[in-house]
Amino acid sequence: MTRRSRLDWNGDAALRGTLDGAVRGLRLAAEHVLTESRKRVPLEEATLERSGTATVDESRLTAAVAYDTPYAVRQHEELGYRHDAGRTAKYLEGPLTEEAGTVAAIIAAQLRRSLRD
Known part of the structure; x- marks a missing residue:
């Protein structure tokens, strides 16, 4: 007895869905890192904290988290500055490194x- 199966492959739709999932995952992951880093940003008047943004370049499939004040880089890199409890230099690098597993899990999910939808 011969059994036959038929498979219809809609590759374009699958690729579109995967791309949409990757972009959604990058956006959620970047927002997660931003949220975690805001917990550590040096706080005086909250200007630095409010300047934080998470963006996604959909064409390159990259995400960025940035703080946009004239002193953001200096505050991040200067290990000798004193900060309030829980606030630190490396306020972006620390959470990004520590949350790498969570970031990967968010994107993978x-x-x-997107493959189920």
Whole structure:
């Protein structure tokens, strides 16, 4: 007895869905890192904290988290500055490194979701 199966492959739709999932995952992951880094940003008047943004370049599939004040880089890099309890230099680098597993899981979950939809 011969069994036959038929498979219809809609590759364009699958690729579109995967791309959408990757972009969604990058956006959520960047927002997660931004949220975690805001907990450590040196705080005087909250200007630095409010300047934080998370962006995604959909064409390159990259995400960025940035703080945009004239002193953001100096505050990040200067290890000798005194900060309030819980506030530190390396306020972006620390959370990014520590949350790498969570970031990967967020992106992976959105990719899996896009393949199911």
